[in-house]
Amino acid sequence: xxxxxxxxxxxxxxxxxxxxxxxxxxxxxxxxxxxxxxxxxxxxxxxxxxxxxxxxxxxxxxxxxxxxxxxxxxxxxxxxxxxxxxxxxxxxxxxxxxxxxxxxxxxxxxxxxxxxxxxxxxxxxxxxxxxxxxxxxxxxxxxxxxxxxxxxxxxxxxxxxxxxxxxxxxxxxxxxxxxxxxxxxxxxxxxxxxxxxxxxxxxxxxxxxxxxxxxxxxxxxxxxxxxxxxxxxxxxxxxxxxxxxxxxxxxxxxxxxxxxxxxxxxxxxxxxxxxxxxxxxxxxxx
Numbered sequence: 001x002x003x004x005x006x007x008x009x010x011x012x013x014x015x016x017x018x019x020x021x022x023x024x025x026x027x028x029x030x031x032x033x034x035x036x037x038x039x040x041x042x043x044x045x046x047x048x049x050x051x052x053x054x055x056x057x058x059x060x061x062x063x064x065x066x067x068x069x070x071x072x073x074x075x076x077x078x079x080x081x082x083x084x085x086x087x088x089x090x091x092x093x094x095x096x097x098x099x100x101x102x103x104x105x106x107x108x109x110x111x112x113x114x115x116x117x118x119x120x121x122x123x124x125x126x127x128x129x130x131x132x133x134x135x136x137x138x139x140x141x142x143x144x145x146x147x148x149x150x151x152x153x154x155x156x157x158x159x160x161x162x163x164x165x166x167x168x169x170x171x172x173x174x175x176x177x178x179x180x181x182x183x184x185x186x187x188x189x190x191x192x193x194x195x196x197x198x199x200x201x202x203x204x205x206x207x208x209x210x211x212x213x214x215x216x217x218x219x220x221x222x223x224x225x226x227x228x229x230x231x232x233x234x235x236x237x238x239x240x241x242x243x244x245x246x247x248x249x250x251x252x253x254x255x256x257x258x259x260x261x262x263x264x265x266x267x268x269x270x271x272x273x274x275x276x277x278x279x280x281x282x283x284x285x286x
Contacts, residue, residue, distance in 0.1 A: 007254050009284065010039035010262035011277070012086055012240055015070035017268075020063035024270045025070065026077045031274055033081040035281035039114065040074060041086030041262050042067035049124040056122055068101040075109035083109055086240075086262060087118035087185040087203065091139035092129050095163050096170070099147040103174045111175030116203055116238075117144065118185040137190050138162070144182060144198050152178035178231070183238055187215055192222040197229070201236035206264075208242040209252045216256060238262060245280060 011032050019025050029040055044067050050060035058064075071083040083105065088098070106113040119136045120126060126133040142160040150156045150170050157166035174180055181200035184191055187207075195202040196219065204215050219235065228235075238260040243249045245263055253261055265276040 007250055007258060008038035008260040009036075009280065010041050010082075010084065010238075010260055011037050012041045012262045012264050013043045014040045014074070015042040015065040015067060017063050018270055019273065020065045022073070025065075025073060027270060028273050028277070029074045029078055029081070031277050033078045035277045036285035037081060037277070037280070038260065039082035039084050039262070040071075040078075041084040041114075041116065042070050043086060044088055045122065045125060046089070046092060047125055047128050049122065053124070056124075068098075068105055071113065072105045072108055075105060075112065081112070082114055083112045084114035084183070084262075085116040086205075087116040087183075089120040089125075090117045090143050091119055091136040092126065092131050093143070095143035095146045096150060096165065098143075099150045100170055102147075102180055103151060103170070103172060106174040106176055106180050107172050109175075113174070113176070113180040114183055114201075115180040116183045116185060117199070119191070135162070137194075141194060141198060144194075148179055181236075183236070187211075189218065189222070192218045193226055195219060195235060196222045196226050199235070200232060201238055201259075203238045203240075203262075205240045206242045207239055209256060211242075212239055212253065212256055212258065236260070240264060246283065250284065 019028055032040060043064060045064055048058055048060045048062060049056045052059050067085045067088055074083060102113055102115060119140045123133055139162045142162050146158040146163045149158050151174055156169060158164060182198065183201035183203045184195040184199040185203040185205060187204060202219060204212055236259045237257060239253060239258050240262045241249055241253060265273050267273040267276050
């Protein structure tokens, strides 16, 4: 399902703007699954600066449904398509609450969640949420470790600088064991390191083939410098391409070893989104 020339195809930003509507979201999600897409991916910003200031990617009036809420809704109207967070800004979240939410979606979807993670970059967003931006990298690392413990350890416990717990448990556990796969977003040396040491996959956003190759080289260097835990399989590579969808796109990223391309439709209406899905089905998935 959703594979063309050994590359899976996903659809990005399923929870934003004209799709932040129950009928629109259900219609597009079901259409993407029927067309053969492998996965659907949410975007996230809890709040946006008002007025918009760099590097904010969206105006303050942009609509974004909460990722876990949107994915639970999509889970109810689909059967097989995978459900990805692309990404959740992890240091802004309570890790145990988020672990409960994602485990719940994984149960309700029968094991379809992909946990895309990022450290964030919008200072006003961190300030509004009362989270220091300077330590967001270390928070992210600790939160992943803590979430893995509550998902899979017989006696969950964690002791860190930003999260500590013991003597508690949380059920139901995720269907996927030891938990939903973690996909680390980011184009920096720390992101590459966290991908190697803490993640099943890596996600590069809006990258052309040349930038993708640069990031893959960085990941290869990180793999030489840091030990990858034995329980983690080969790193899965996901990219949102900065390239017109078509066979040339598939060939260009496929030659680099990319496993999944998560496409941006650029649509402004539901009908345009459905037209994009149909076009991808007709040209790449049929």
